[in-house]
Amino acid sequence: MGILQKQWGVWLLALVLLASGCVGSSEWIREQGERGASVVDGVIVEPWGEIDGEEVVRYTLDNGSMKVRIINYGATVTECLVPSAAGGELVDVVLGFDDLDGYREKSPYFGCIVGRCANRIAAGKFELNDSSYTLATNNGPHHLHGGNRGFDKRIWESKPIQSNRGPGVELRLVSEPGDQGYPGEVRAAVRYILTGANQLRVEMAAESSMETPVNLAHHSYWNLAGHESGSTLDQELLLRCSRYTPAQDLIPTGEVAPVAGTPLDFTTSRAIGSQMDQLPKPGEPFYAGGYDHNFVVDGEEGALREVAVARSGKTGIVMTVFADQPGLQFYSGNFLDIAGGKGGASYPQYSGFCLESQIWPDAINRRDVAGWPNVVLKPGELYTHTMSHNFSIEE
DSSP, X not given: OOHHHHHHHXXXXXXXXXXXXXXXXXXXXXXXXXXXXXXXXXXXXXEEXXXXXXXXXXXXXXXXXXXXXXXXXXTEEEEEEEEOTTTTOEEEOBOXXXXXXXXXXXXXXXXXXEOSBOSEEGGGEEEETTEEEEOOOOBTTBEETTSTTOGGGSBOEEEEEEOSSOEEEEEEEEEOTTGGGOOSOEEEEEEEEEOTTSEEEEEEEEEESSOEEOBXXXXXXXXXXXXXXXXXXXXXXXXXXXXXXXXXXXXXXXXXXXXXXXXXXXXXXXXXXXXXXXXXXXXXXXXXXXXXXXXXXXXXTTSOEEEEEEEOTTTOEEEEEEEOSSEEEEEOOTTOOBOSXXXXXXXXXXXXXXXXXXXXXXXXXXXXXXXXXXXXXOTTOOEEEXXXXXXXXXX
């Protein structure tokens, strides 16, 4: 029996503890073979297409106030319906598509889980334990979000679950040895839970058979005025981050710098676009087309703490993000230019923003830099990552 088989129950137990009482559905085994929509422990389960004969399933979580829909292709959140200040009218605050083809053919990581390693690895290369590894390069010369066929492009094993916080979905994936060039086999699991307090909780875990970089991230594009409402530059953002990691060609230089006195200072709430004209222009050093920066989260790494607050004056929706990771990538949707979104919506530049809690980018190549967080997962260790999106209304 391999190490992953021996320890499967270890990380699953840890996930159970993270979820504070989640239990598997006793009805799920009976429901798996049935076609058509069904309700399992309060979760709507329905087929949503197939890929090479393998079924894709959609789950609807409903707490009586909010609704969240998730598919097992990419462990992707396709809809997040949140009550607004307008009499509680539900507003869908994530960008996405109406069908599976949209996610397969033109999604810029809408709503998915990215891995094995989120963000960029410089030149798609790293060394570990006297061995050199070359990864798939899918972002110019660099490796991004797990490569050409990362976790976002895989069908996850999935099932509905019930917890003392509310309904949820558990998804599992095995990343084979050599997947996209990475060493070892990794087993990953994700749980989405919709609580009665209008919190969308994302719990991630992984274990590996060999030392390998692991850095999972949730990658929804948010627009708190509604997915179809256009630019988010007037929406306000606060980041609990007093430092950031400067980057050249979106690869960190190794420096950690204060945000004070720069257009990256969101330590007090302000409109996303209010200082964007102060960012580097095309052809200038550090140009990113807008915000695409890794911020250093204040507070203790590993502690679930407030990392960001976003709000829309149009809907009154406030999203407060909590996470336990050392970094937060804020991306302002600089290169969005998508037609045919949900309901025929267009998603132009800056029409959605991402808040990706994570280990810092290119950490595998910064292991000799003091203070850089560890990204290497060893056999027998458990990687965990928890974030929570808490929704409320500001009158």
